[in-house]
Amino acid sequence: MQGLKKSILVSLWFMFLTFPLMVIRIDSLNGTIDWRWENMLGMGAGSFVLSFVWRFMMARKEAGRAAAAGGVMSARGAWFERLRSDPKAAVPALAVILAVFLVLPWLVSTYQTNIMISALLYVMLGLGLNIVVGLSGQLVLGYVAFYAVGAYSYAILNSNFGLGFWSVLPIGGAMAALFGILLGFPVLRLRGDYLAIVTLGFGEIIRLVLENWSDFSQGPSGIANIDRPGLFGTQLSVSDATTYIYYLILAAVIVTIVAVTRLKNSRIGRAWQALREDEIACQAMGIDITTTKLTAFALGACWAGFAGVIFAAKTTFINPASFTFLESAMVLAMVVLGGMGSVIGVSVGALVLILLPEYLRAFSEYRMLIFGATMVLMMVFRPQGLVSPGRTKYNVPDAEGAGAAAARPAAGGNA
Amino acid sequence: MDWQYFWELFFGGLTRGSIYALIALGYTMVYGIIELINFAHGEVYMLGAFTALIVAGALGIYGFPALAILIIAAVVAVIYCAAYGLTLEKIAYKPLRDAQRLSPLISAIGMSIFLQNYVILAQTSDFMPFPNLVPQPEFLEPIAHIMGASEVLIIVTSAVAMAALTLFIKYTRMGKAMRATAQNRKMAMLLGIDADKVISLTFVIGSSLAAVGGVLIASHVGQVNFAIGFIAGIKAFTAAVLGGIGSIPGAMLGGLVLGWCESFATGYISSDYEDALAFALLVLILIFRPSGILGKAKTQKV
Numbered sequence: 111m112q113g114l115k116k117s118i119l120v121s122l123w124f125m126f127l128t129f130p131l132m133v134i135r136i137d138s139l140n141g142t143i144d145w146r147w148e149n150m151l152g153m154g155a156g157s158f159v160l161s162f163v164w165r166f167m168m169a170r171k172e173a174g175r176a177a178a179a180g181g182v183m184s185a186r187g188a189w190f191e192r193l194r195s196d197p198k199a200a201v202p203a204l205a206v207i208l209a210v211f212l213v214l215p216w217l218v219s220t221y222q223t224n225i226m227i228s229a230l231l232y233v234m235l236g237l238g239l240n241i242v243v244g245l246s247g248q249l250v251l252g253y254v255a256f257y258a259v260g261a262y263s264y265a266i267l268n269s270n271f272g273l274g275f276w277s278v279l280p281i282g283g284a285m286a287a288l289f290g291i292l293l294g295f296p297v298l299r300l301r302g303d304y305l306a307i308v309t310l311g312f313g314e315i316i317r318l319v320l321e322n323w324s325d326f327s328q329g330p331s332g333i334a335n336i337d338r339p340g341l342f343g344t345q346l347s348v349s350d351a352t353t354y355i356y357y358l359i360l361a362a363v364i365v366t367i368v369a370v371t372r373l374k375n376s377r378i379g380r381a382w383q384a385l386r387e388d389e390i391a392c393q394a395m396g397i398d399i400t401t402t403k404l405t406a407f408a409l410g411a412c413w414a415g416f417a418g419v420i421f422a423a424k425t426t427f428i429n430p431a432s433f434t435f436l437e438s439a440m441v442l443a444m445v446v447l448g449g450m451g452s453v454i455g456v457s458v459g460a461l462v463l464i465l466l467p468e469y470l471r472a473f474s475e476y477r478m479l480i481f482g483a484t485m486v487l488m489m490v491f492r493p494q495g496l497v498s499p500g501r502t503k504y505n506v507p508d509a510e511g512a513g514a515a516a517a518r519p520a521a522g523g524n525a
Numbered sequence: 526m527d528w529q530y531f532w533e534l535f536f537g538g539l540t541r542g543s544i545y546a547l548i549a550l551g552y553t554m555v556y557g558i559i560e561l562i563n564f565a566h567g568e569v570y571m572l573g574a575f576t577a578l579i580v581a582g583a584l585g586i587y588g589f590p591a592l593a594i595l596i597i598a599a600v601v602a603v604i605y606c607a608a609y610g611l612t613l614e615k616i617a618y619k620p621l622r623d624a625q626r627l628s629p630l631i632s633a634i635g636m637s638i639f640l641q642n643y644v645i646l647a648q649t650s651d652f653m654p655f656p657n658l659v660p661q662p663e664f665l666e667p668i669a670h671i672m673g674a675s676e677v678l679i680i681v682t683s684a685v686a687m688a689a690l691t692l693f694i695k696y697t698r699m700g701k702a703m704r705a706t707a708q709n710r711k712m713a714m715l716l717g718i719d720a721d722k723v724i725s726l727t728f729v730i731g732s733s734l735a736a737v738g739g740v741l742i743a744s745h746v747g748q749v750n751f752a753i754g755f756i757a758g759i760k761a762f763t764a765a766v767l768g769g770i771g772s773i774p775g776a777m778l779g780g781l782v783l784g785w786c787e788s789f790a791t792g793y794i795s796s797d798y799e800d801a802l803a804f805a806l807l808v809l810i811l812i813f814r815p816s817g818i819l820g821k822a823k824t825q826k827v
Contacts, residue, residue, distance in 0.1 A: 123608075123612070126608070127605070127608050127609065127612060128647070130576050130579045130580065130601070130605065131572075131575065131576070131579065131643070131644065131647040131648060132647045134579050134582075134583055135648065136579060136582035136583060136586070138582060138654070141586050142586070143582075143583055143586055149647075168620070247627075249627050249630065249631075251634075296808070296812045297811075297812070299812075299815075300811060300812075300815070302626050302627065302630075303561075303562045303626070303630050304811055304815065306562075306630060307562065307759075307762065307766075307807065307811070308807065308808050308811050308812075310759070311759070311804035311805075311807050311808050312804075312808065314759075314800070314801070314804050315801050315804050315805060315808075318798060318800055318801040318804075319801070322797040322798060322801075435755070436638070439634055439638060442631070442634070443635070446631055475646065476642075476646070478638055478641075478642040479638075479639060479642040479643060479646060481635075481638055481639075482635045482636065482637070482638030482639030482640075482641075482642060483635065483639050484635070485631055485632065485634060485635025485636075485638070486616065486617050486632045486635040486636055486639065488635075489617075489621060489624070489628045489629070489631050489632035489635070490616075490617070490620045490621065490632065493624060493625065493628050
């Protein structure tokens with residue numbers, strides 16, 4: 111009963127709140143007002159139902175928190191944990207997924223393959239941003255700038271000097287990494303939200319330069335007729351080229367996944383995670399914060415650079431409009447949705463956020479609305495994302511093992 | 526030196542700066558109390574402009590006089606923005622009060638994207654013309670060559686709004702509670718201040734000021750679309766940081782300085798990089814003097 115009253119109040123509030131924007135539409139040419147009362151009814155009903163859902167979710171979140179505090183772990187997601195940690199289950203699962211991806215272009219149309227290509231590009235971008243945001247905890251909002259650097263490196267080197275895809279791929283990555291370090295140096299002292307805003311500013315500056323420096327980047331009209339990647343000098347038809355790029359990006363994604371997984375458990379990866387958890391404690395442990403942050407920036411940016419080169423080669427046309435803040439926010443949404451720091455999570459997040467709107471065409475205009483709402487709701491109800499990153503645990507079986515484990519970090523500290 | 530051109534730019538910068546200052550106040554007050562960059566604040570400003578546009582359009586059709594339309598539209602926009610600010614805080618920030626530091630920021634970005642698309646879907650993604658509602662009274666004729674009536678209105682209104690805010694913060698009970706909460710939230714709560722109420726009030730005041738800014742700029746520029754909030758928000762944030770985030774006089778000063786910088790740079794140098802200037806300024810301040818002009822440098826507590 112109490113809940114019913116609350117929900118009625120909520121729905122009245124939202125009907126009031128959305129009244130001018132949702133109900134009134136001015137037709138200034140004819141001088142008439144279009145009253146859309148049906149929207150208000152929909153709004154009232156929608157918010158009435160949603161307020162129940164909201165309270166239910168809140169109650170569940172509180173219950174979950176209480177359970178966690180009491181030391182009770184939920185059984186939810188246990189099968190997934192097993193799938194991830196038990197090699198007997200994980201290897202066949204991975205093999206099946208890989209096989210599906212390998213045969214995909216032969217089963218679907220060129221158009222579908224193109225969608226898959228952009229989805230995989232976003233997986234790559236998401237994994238790159240995951241290094242910076244998820245692993246090392248530095249919130250970068252201008253990530254798309256590095257993507258732009260990669261794409262423009264290829265476009266400019268290709269159209270001016272005729273360099274091919276394969277020779278520019280490392281150059282694009284290196285250029286982006288260089289920009290990552292250039293950005294990283296001045297912002298070393300900043301943290302948290304300040305860092306986020308400065309990187310946002312950096313991203314916008316790069317875009318504005320590309321838009322205004324016409325001699326260099328041909329301004330808003332962009333660069334067209336970029337070469338597709340070559341395959342030992344053979345000329346490919348458009349559909350064959352699409353398939354070829356699909357395999358290329360698939361290979362790149364696999365390399366990225368392997369590299370990021372290996373990095374995550376490496377010395378530098380552990381340093382990143384320590385940095386994320388607590389900067390001061392991390393420094394006290396003898397980790398060089400400057401190097402750690404800069405490598406995170408450089409490596410994260412480098413992947414965006416690679417993705418940029420592939421993007422330019424895929425679309426054969428780029429302009430600054432492809433590199434707006436919204437793009438950065440979208441990549442960030444993928445990382446957040448999937449689970450910051452989790453490789454599987456980010457890949458799944460990117461695929462979901464790109465493929466779902468493609469196949470739910472009826473909702474395509476609501477796409478960004480849902481994007482925004484998802485980001486808010488994820489933060490409120492499940493800040494760890496769909497797949498919370500697994501933590502590496504070290505089991506110490508006996509006293510000898512404990513001695514060896516204790517000796518290792520000490521040796522590392524001296525190095 | 527061409528003095529008339531100089532004064533034109535000077536007052537142009539003052540006008541711009543006043544608007545930035547009005548929006549910056551919302552950022553700085555919220556940051557002062559809960560240390561959150563309310564990324565969706567620019568969107569509230571945009572919503573204010575849009576609400577005013579709709580109300581003005583409707584009243585125009587019913588044949589109200591221009592000045593009445595302007596006043597009613599402004600009042601409605603302020604009420605609605607206050608309501609939006611309140612709702613925003615309840616949905617996107619309040620549940621995250623104890624979360625990690627990045628969570629509210631991401632939630633704020635999500636909210637900003639959501640609100641932009643809400644306006645696109647509910648109204649339009651095109652530029653909408655805003656009717657010219659500010660009369661040109663005779664006593665302003667002598668200065669008409671350097672500034673129009675709408676510029677005078679902007680400068681006067683923002684000055685009044687900022688003076689009222691300063692008095693409110695300084696002399697009322699609630700203002701005192703706000704200052705106390707900004708200084709130390711836990712201690713303020715121990716002394717019987719309802720911190721949730723203070724935070725809500727901060728959002729309401731900040732959003733109302735943004736609404737005033739939105740209405741003023743819409744009637745000055747003459748057009749509105751869903752994207753105006755993003756760039757204005759970033760610039761106002763720059764102004765807040767420039768003045769020293771958390772400091773109310775700082776936000777006002779920062780807004781004016783930024784307005785003049787932009788106005789003179791576009792007037793004397795080039796207008797190509799108008800937007801990049803604010804970003805570059807922001808990056809430079811944050812790197813060299815993160816505490817801003819009036820802010821105090823904080824020591825890092827371990």
